[in-house]
Amino acid sequence: MMKAYLLTLIALFTVLSACEVYEQDSYEEYYVVESYLVANRQLPQVRVSTTAPVNDFYAFSRSAIADAQVQIRLLDTSGSSIEEVFTYTSDSAGIYQPMDTHDVLPTRSYQLYVTIPTTSAEITATTVVPDTFKVISTVLDTLVYQSTEQLEITVSESSYPGRQNIFIFNTIALDPDPAMLTPIYADFLEDEIVTLDELTNTESGLLNAANFTVNQDQSITIRYPWIAVAFYGDNKLIATTIDDNVYDFVRSESVQLGGSTLSPGEIQNVITHVEGGLGIFGSLASDTIQTYIKPFEF
């Protein structure tokens, strides 16, 4: 009987120990690009660099690629062939500036094309620029913090191919004095949960247009939550719509180190839509208003 047990166990382990192997690969270097087109603004700068081993000291200047050939190409309306090429030149190591002036066209497709002569590497990425919009409502000059009268902004109709608009809202304090912080953020600063710099420009995260009221003329009215206000005083409010590349980049980056339903430690790559490398080539459209927030007086 014991022999039978032993033989069964040995057979079991032989079968199972021959199972799948899944091991971590070693570090590999990738090229990294970064650039953001903004509708109706001049072409942006482009950064070209490489990744670094995770345990090494990291600085952009160390990873910068100085000899890249950089182009941004305006594609035709079908998005399949090149209509115009904008060549870039190196400004400082790894940072490239456009040689031509060109206002980025909303709703059009652009391609980033980078080659590295020393390795013959080719990096490409394509973006569709969001349509422009304007804040069309009258914004109150002054609002009282946490009063019933909240800031409402109405933005004109705009669209993005294949999906609803996705917004990011930023609140930029023009007078970021710690004494002007709203109570909750003052507490966070005191507990060193955030830095003053981080509070100076707060962002909303990604918000679908369906969150907001759609008016008869297809404009959208957005009620600005008090949570977005970190400082009393003058604040600039920026509404931004984004392309698919920025959307995928932001949503995957925000959970790379945990959160959502992913288990802690289950890290995944950020979604980049860059062929031949990593990074981001994104586009957006935005508009800005300004208001003054007064502390609530009892």
Next chain:
Amino acid sequence: MTLRTLLLSGILIIGSLSLHARQSVSITGYVRDAKTGETLISANVALIEINRGGATNAQGYYSIQNVEPGTYTIAGSYIGYDLFTQEITLERGQNLRFDIELVPDVFEGDEIIVESEAERQELKSIGTAQVKTELIKALPAIFEADVFRSIQYLPGVKSASDFSSGLYIRGGSPDQTLIMLDQTTVYNPSHFFGFFSTFNPDAIKDVRLFKGGYPAEYGGRLGSVLSVYNKDGNRNNYQGSVTLGMLASRVAIEGPIKKGSFMLAARRSTLEPLLSALRQSNDNIPSLFYFYDFNGKINYDASLNDKFSLAFYSGADKVRFPFADDAEFTLNYGNQTVSGNWTHIFSDKVFSNFVITGSRYFNFPEFEFGGTPFERDNNIYDFSIKSDLEYLPNEKHLIATGVWAGVFTLRLQDRFDNQDSFSSRIHSRYASYYLQDTWRPTEQWKVIGGIRANYFSDGDYLRLEPRLSAEYFATDRFTLQAAYGRYNQFFTLITNEAFSGFDLWLTADEGIRPAFGDQFVLGAKTVPFKDYGLDIELYYRTMNDLFELDPFLPDAAGLLYEDLFRIGEGYAYGTEIMFEKRVGRLNGYIGYTFGYTWRKWPTFNVAIGDESQTARFYPPKYDRRNDVKIILNYELSRKWKFTGAWVYATGQAYTEATGRYAVYDTPWSAINQNNLLVVENVNASRLPNYHRADVSFSRSGTFFGLGEAELQLQVINIYSRRNVWFTQIDFEENPVSRTDVTLLPIIPAISYTVKF
């Protein structure tokens, strides 16, 4: 084939078998605990002279058919009870109703405990495990005896972390296990955000776990079934108990009523004094933090053949945490279940059980953050009726059939800044029907074949599930087993292993097909030496059309339902070995599991530079290659008992980033340098191996002569192993620094129970 066709065919089969049934002598009845009157599940009853018998069903009922008239010795046995024997005479044409009462063996000595062969066989059915309430209470537990944490000690069952009572069974996630309390589905059986399960050990009679390859009478989940039964209550005497613990205290009372019994058990956390003391020196302490639960059951025996019972459960967790000036988080979540049960014996050959169930899960988190409120109302209502019929046409067949139909309603409403931001109401009807035959062609063979049909109204899905298992009793010490089954799942759980307080269930629908999978199990159950058991099971299972909320979805507003999900697949395989000593002063087991589990999701774990974006399989975090569990119970003296547990497991899978980069010019962010990691293979690295030893000493005595008392002293993680939960990467340092987030350190616990 429609559900109606299947139902009709089932009725016809039973009808035709009834016509062919011949007049014969039979013995039927319930097996009960002589002290409390509780029915015993899977107790063994046999006629010794002709070696014929069977095990009691989930209602404690047995039936022996087609016996020749004559005089026999009937024997009843159950582990922990004295053997019952009595001579009976069966006369031609007689259908004898013979209820058996077994006397508990309080001493548990070697010489008194009788192992029930049928019970052993039943418990050793393929993929099946039982956890005794006594073991649940005896096992060292983190602050509080817990059903799920006891189950986590079984081979094939894994935990995500010390902080989670979630059950990861044979490579499946927690939502792949159907959890039922008195046949009612419980949707979020946890307290303290997953730290404990909701089941109060004082109220529990029996815990059955079908780890895999489960029979046609169950369905609805891809992996496993956990069936928990409330106590009926003592039918002979009033009794109660009071337990004072460090985290929670419990009180239970039970006793007879006219023609029946009742049981009430309550439990409440008792953290308030500790929280109050902590608040004196620390700001970040919740201002409110407690849980409670109530279990109750009333039984009424209307006649010899009709039993009614009504069981309920209600539990909730409440938290209020002002975590900063002008910021507060509150959470109120819990479950409520009710079930009404009617057991009717139509004849000596037909046994039936009818249940009406209701289950509610609610979850109301609220954030008030700088004048901006966020509120969620999440409610699940599940009302169902269930009917099971057992028919014994002869001694070779046990035909079981049943229907289960219900209405599932999910209401989810999010409000942000006092405005509705998301609203969904899912109202689904579901129905299932099964037909199953347990066939014993010879004494050596037992074959269970069945089919289950499931219907789900959202998406109009009808799914058929064939099930088949076979057991070959080669000798009285060696049994070979095999099982196959197809399983479907119409639900998915949205949760996080670190925090189950926001759990949300979503369903299949148009465009979201139900998940399905096949399970193959092979097993050998052996008795190498008297009182010892050595069991081996191999399993392989597939998981297809797995649907779960896309973890990268930042905002669901305005999206189609099908766009909320990612659809993936997976498979798992492994072997479980269990060597146990079931009886004696020293008893316990060593369990070993060798397992693999893999998942694949579109665009996840794609090789960098792969333009086709081909996803690759990866092991989820709870994949653990080797897993060893040792449980020992030792009766030190008549008063002192020792229980020890040691667990060893391969470190959990995690992702070791290989590279890093940064972006600098993000127009939407104030951060000058957004650091990002580069990953080659998701979860391809392993944390340090996990191991932990827990001990428990209990001393029984009396409480000033008023009743029995038990003092329990426990130490969790006795050698204070700092097991790693996960590693945090900090970009504030350059190069990056890593911090290990560790699991529980050494924790002592004490509890005192008085029984009256």
